Amino acid sequence: DAKTTQPNSMESNEEEPVHLPCNHSTISGTDYIHWYRQLPSQGPEYVIHGLTSNVNNRMASLAIAEDRKSSTLILHRATLRDAAVYYCILFTGFQKLVFGTGTRLLVSP
Amino acid sequence: EAGVAQSPRYKIIEKRQSVAFWCNPISGHATLYWYQQILGQGPKLLIQFQNNGVVDDSQLPKDRFSAERLKGVDSTLKIQPAKLEDSAVYLCASSLSYTLGYEQYFGPGTRLTVT
Numbered sequence: 252d253a254k255t256t257q258p259n260s261m262e263s264n265e266e267e268p269v270h271l272p273c274n275h276s277t278i279s280g281t282d283y284i285h286w287y288r289q290l291p292s293q294g295p296e297y298v299i300h301g302l303t304s305n306v307n308n309r310m311a312s313l314a315i316a317e318d319r320k321s322s323t324l325i326l327h328r329a330t331l332r333d334a335a336v337y338y339c340i341l342f343t344g345f346q347k348l349v350f351g352t353g354t355r356l357l358v359s360p
Numbered sequence: 361e362a363g364v365a366q367s368p369r370y371k372i373i374e375k376r377q378s379v380a381f382w383c384n385p386i387s388g389h390a391t392l393y394w395y396q397q398i399l400g401q402g403p404k405l406l407i408q409f410q411n412n413g414v415v416d417d418s419q420l421p422k423d424r425f426s427a428e429r430l431k432g433v434d435s436t437l438k439i440q441p442a443k444l445e446d447s448a449v450y451l452c453a454s455s456l457s458y459t460l461g462y463e464q465y466f467g468p469g470t471r472l473t474v475t
Contacts, residue, residue: 283461294364294451294466295403338402342461347393347416350402 255339260355263329271324271354273339282341284315284322285348290335295350298324300342334358362386364467366452372473378440381470385433385454391415392429393464394437395451403451409435410458442474 256274263269275284286298299306299313301322306313312325326333338353365384373379385392391410395403406425408416411432420427424443429435439446449471453464 285461285463292468294453294469295464296466297463300461300463336402345459346461347405347408348403348464350404352400352402 255341255351257337257339257351257354259352260357262357262359263326265331265358265360266328269326269329269333269356269358271326271337271339271356272321273323274321275339275341276320278319278341279343281343283343284313284319285340285342286311286313286324287338287340287348287350288333288335289338289353290332295338298337329356329358331358331360364452364454364465366450366467366470368470369468370471370473372475373442375444375474376441378438379442379472380439381437381450381452381472383435383437383452383467385435385452386465389454389456389465390432391455391458391462392435393453393455394427394435395453395466397449397451397469399448406437408458415458439472442472444474447472447474 283300285300287295289295299311301313314323336353336355338350367382393408394406397403406420407427409429412429427437449469451469453466455462455464
């Protein structure tokens with residue numbers, strides 16, 4: 252299974268942007284970069300995914316490096332509700348999601 | 361659209377007892393997953409169904425865990441007999457299909473405590 256590396260934790264203030272990094276130096280050409288998050292006492296929740304180009308949706312933006320060896324999940328204005336564990340996962344069809352330990356995001360008022 | 365439903369939400373049993381968890385996926389989702397999440401770790405896939413067939417059960421401890429998905433809709437995960445190390449949150453998820461990497465939708469989970 253392809254591996255990703257994320258910081259254990261990050262802190263942010265409410266209403267500030269948050270950049271969550273992920274390194275995936277062994278990514279293959281068919282691997283999509285998926286992000287999920289898990290709020291306290293809930294199941295994981297899909298956030299966004301991309302292949303090569305940057306992606307935006309209502310929840311976040313995903314910036315992918317040109318060599319695809321790293322990516323950054325961007326929350327444009329953090330809220331208290333964004334406090335969660337964020338998982339960066341390499342995923343292709345016919346495979347299984349392999350969760351690491353993720354990055355715990357703390358958001359202060 | 362209704363999400364993935366799981367029951368019960370909490371269960372406490374003694375070791376060597378048996379327990380069963382139930383999952384109802386999102387309507388129309390062909391793929392159903394059961395994950396185990398131990399405190400402080402990310403979820404780990406136990407078993408994956410496509411309709412009512414098993415796609416991957418390589419990480420399912422088959423000597424004590426079993427799962428079925430009758431008629432390709434609801435699913436049940438059973439543990440018999442339970443061990444202390446089975447204490448975890450059991451998550452059910454579903455997706456349209458596993459073949460194209462569709463996003464997975466997770467239920468709230470069942471927190472199991474084995475004493």
